[in-house]
Amino acid sequence: MEKDYVVARKKPAAVSTGAYASELLQEGHVYTRNDLRDLFSITASSINNGIFKPSAFDSVWLFVTEQKTADRTQYDDLLTGDILHMEGQTQGGTDHLLEEHVERGLELLLFYRKNKFEHPGAGFTYKGKFLYQSRSGSLPTSFTLIQASSPTLTSSFIEAKLQTAGEFNPKNIVDARTKVLASIVRRKGQSKFRSTLLRAYNYRCAVTGCEIEALLEAAHIVPYQGADTNVVSNGLLLRADIHTLFDLGLCWVDPTKLVVKLAEGLEGSEYEALRDQPISLPENVFDRPSADALRWHFNALKSY
Structure with a gap:
């Protein structure tokens, strides 16, 4: 990705224009930078x-x-499914535009390509709007x-979950829906807990x-409730997008057969190939996921 290298300076808040470039773009279409210059009359280098x-x-x-x-x-x-890691x-000169885009009234638009020569004219595929999740x-x-x-x-059950979660106060945030949804993509995890899981699972996602x-x-597996839940048998090492699906109840692990199960909403998706596939397990039997924890996770899904 081509970033600029200007040292970050304190900048005044940008004045809102009320105009959004997404209204003139077609998702899935390939645009070169010259196309965008012409379409939006851009002269800035x-x-x-x-x-x-x-x-x-x-x-x-x-x-x-x-x-x-x-x-x-x-x-x-890397773009994996609906999740972008970038x-x-x-020098962090534009970090605030990504992290604070909701508060600033800005939309984030992604132009993506596998490599420079994927499309004629070094074009990018326009992937649409994205939301900040974490840093x-x-x-x-x-x-x-x-x-x-x-x-x-x-998904309807996610909306139900948000309505009953009770941990967010909409009066204290600019965009309640975006802020709550942003929380579903977890940070990589407490450093010690993550390091232990990385070693236990031999630095490989248990599902993919x-x-x-x-x-x-x-x-x-059972949501974090203090140090007592930070044990390897209450954890799984998951790729970021699988972690999101797991937390949302869109996928889970059968507590008896230790195979991947998917919600109906993922039928026909790119994740379909994971259905009923066995997960990878740590060599140490004491590090393997607790059947009780997996059963708790499965039963908790019924309330969504």
């Missing part, structure tokens, strides 16, 4: 940066290239975003076998 804010719109454009050419800085950027500018680290900051049209944000450490998260 900063459109060549990986994170670009057109002055005439309340939009932030994210130009993400998964596989960089050798002459580019090798940022860690790194911000080296970690700095210089550069690692961000997790989720596609705004993701089914996991609109993914070995990209940056995408692996420590998932609690």
Whole structure:
């Protein structure tokens, strides 16, 4: 991903224009930067940066290239399903635009390509709007975003869960729905708990076998309620998107057969191949997921 390297300075809040670039874009369409210049009458050279804010719109454009050419800085950027993991500018100059986009009234628009030569003219596929979920680290900051049209944000049982959760006060947040939904994508987990799970599962997702450490998260089977729940047998090492599905009740592990089960809402999706597949287990039997914890998780889904 092409980031700029301007040292971050304190900037005044941008004036809202009330115009959104997404209204002129077609999701799934391939756009080159020249196409976008013509379509939006852009003359600013900063459109060549990986994170670009057109002055005439309340939009932030994210130009993400998964596989960089050798002459580019090798940022860690990856789109997996509806989840985008990306790194911000080296000096964090535009981090606030991503993290505070809801408060600032900005939409985040993703233009994505596998590599520079995937499309003619070095074009990008427009993936639509994304929402900020979490961040970690700095210089550069690692961000997790989720596609705004993701089914996991609109499923009826998730809405029921949000209505009964009771842990958020809408009066204290700008956009209650976005803030609550953002919380479903967990941080990678407490460092000690995650490190223990990484070793127990041999640095591989228990469901997918993914070995990209940056995408692996420590998932609690029974939700975190203090140090007593931070034990390996109450955890699973999961890829970030699987962790989200697990927390939302869209997938679970059969407590007896230790195979993956999926909710009806995932039928026909890219996750269908995981149905009834056995999970990978730690070699140490004491580190394997507790059947009681898995049963609790399964029974808890019935209330959604």
